[in-house]
Amino acid sequence: MDYTIDGIRLLIEEHGGVVTLGDFQRAGITRFMLYGLLEKGIIIKESHGRYLFNDDEPDEYKIIQNRSDKLIYSHGTALYLHGMSDRVPHILEITVPQGDNVSRIKKTYKNTKFHYCKKELWDLGIENIRTPQGYVVRVYDKERCICDIIRNKQNIDSQIFIQAIREYFKSESNPRKILKYAKCFNIENKVRNYMEVL
Secondary structure (H helix, E strand, O other), X not given: OOOOHHHHHHHHHHOOOOEEHHHHHHOOOOHHHHHHHHHHOOEEEEEOOEEEEOOOOOOHHHHHHOOOOOOEEOHHHHHHHOOOOOOOOOOEEEXXXXXXXXXXXXXXXXXXXXXXXXXXXXXXXXXXEEOOOOOEEXXXXXXXXXXXXXXXXXXXXXXXXXXXXXXXXXXXXXXXXHHHHHHHOOOHHHHHHHHHHO
């Protein structure tokens, strides 16, 4: 490992902006060296056992998702990342499988809202997308997002809902895929109604 400031920066960038103690150790940086980096202010502690470069503007999407493989951006947050909503999310919406304990993440990141999904449907429609800062995160695809907001219409801001529905059904729709998802969530009739109207 190149133990220079540029080498440390590169290591952190390769890990999506946040490096764990294990990542440093695998790169040949000992705990003693790590304490030196912290003392000099080259890196800062993001949370327990997780570090980032001091002068970086951290990518909140990537930092939060790095806490668990089970965190998938969904609902309004996923719509924004897909370009289907022009409203920058102040609360990051995340879906996890039912039964997952996310209490530590909720405690650390107050600007998160968690949705719980049956384990057998949790991984339906996961894909990778780039954040505005260029890091890759996992989100639900457009079809899953539309199904999620139709299922939770009463809890979705009406402006976000209307913009996403119109945009999807007028230009980007994949009828076979969205109907397949709709069947899984028992909302096929609702989705067909939007398809017919739009």
